[in-house]
Amino acid sequence: AQSVTQLDSQVPVFEEAPVELRCNYSSSVSVYLFWYVQYPNQGLQLLLKYLSGSTLVKGINGFEAEFNKSQTSFHLRKPSVHISDTAEYFCAVVLANFGNEKLTFGTGTRLTIIP
Amino acid sequence: KAGVTQTPRYLIKTRGQQVTLSCSPISGHRSVSWYQQTPGQGLQFLFEYFSETQRNKGNFPGRFSGRQFSNSRSEMNVSTLELGDSALYLCASSLTGGKLQRSSYEQYFGPGTRLTVT
Numbered sequence: 001a002q003s004v005t006q007l008d009s010q011v012p013v014f015e016e017a018p019v020e021l022r023c024n025y026s027s028s029v030s031v032y033l034f035w036y037v038q039y040p041n042q043g044l045q046l047l048l049k050y051l052s053g054s055t056l057v058k059g060i061n062g063f064e065a066e067f068n069k070s071q072t073s074f075h076l077r078k079p080s081v082h083i084s085d086t087a088e089y090f091c092a093v094v095l096a097n098f099g100n101e102k103l104t105f106g107t108g109t110r111l112t113i114i115p
Numbered sequence: 116k117a118g119v120t121q122t123p124r125y126l127i128k129t130r131g132q133q134v135t136l137s138c139s140p141i142s143g144h145r146s147v148s149w150y151q152q153t154p155g156q157g158l159q160f161l162f163e164y165f166s167e168t169q170r171n172k173g174n175f176p177g178r179f180s181g182r183q184f185s186n187s188r189s190e191m192n193v194s195t196l197e198l199g200d201s202a203l204y205l206c207a208s209s210l211t212g213g214k215l216q217r218s219s220y221e222q223y224f225g226p227g228t229r230l231t232v233t
Binding site: 032034036041042043044045046049051090094102103104105106107108 | 119148150157158159160163171173205207220221222223224225226227
């Protein structure tokens with residue numbers, strides 16, 4: 001079975017500083033990888049996804065992530081954060097090529113931007 | 116294009132009652148998935164429906180059930196509610212053709228229904 005680990009439950013960052021949110025996964029088969037963001041009292045919004053191709057994936061709101069197969073990681077980065085980035089971020093995986101929409105989520109990282 | 120809608124947004128029920136939640140996917144989307152979000156367990160997959168058939172199921176008791184209609188709208192039902200069922204229930208839709216057609220794997224989430232069981 002696949003699993004996702006987000007080691008940091010909370011990450012405080014000063015405004016305009018860079019940030020990295022870590023995500024590691026475990027699976028015996030190939031997976032597709034995703035980052036979602038959840039703002040207070042809202043559903044989840046897809047930030048970016050990795051299915052194949054270039055290991056550096058660019059998403060919305062200036063976020064990017066790099067797929068590292070050898071380290072089974074998919075860390076999310078942003079070079080300069082804004083107050084509006086305050087939210088909870090979830091890393092997720094789907095089994096590849098199964099026609100399967102079941103997302104397995106990590107426990108989330110709460111990003112707090114300090115003015 | 117309208118997003119995923121969920122009704123009601125908030126619900127308060129008493130232990131032992133049953134509840135039905137509704138989800139209308141984005142037009143053209145045929146897959147609907149349901150997730151439960153709680154502070155303790157995080158986001159957990161309940162089930163997925165595609166073309167009115169349950170295609171995938173998570174590890175939840177039989178009290179949790181769902182269905183999908185021909186217009187892709189979906190409902191989930193929880194019978195004999197327990198205090199631990201208090202959660203945010205999220206619905207997500209995606210444009211997928213099933214196993215024979217590459218899925219976009221992009222799930223679009225609704226705002227959720229917050230269920231409180233007292």
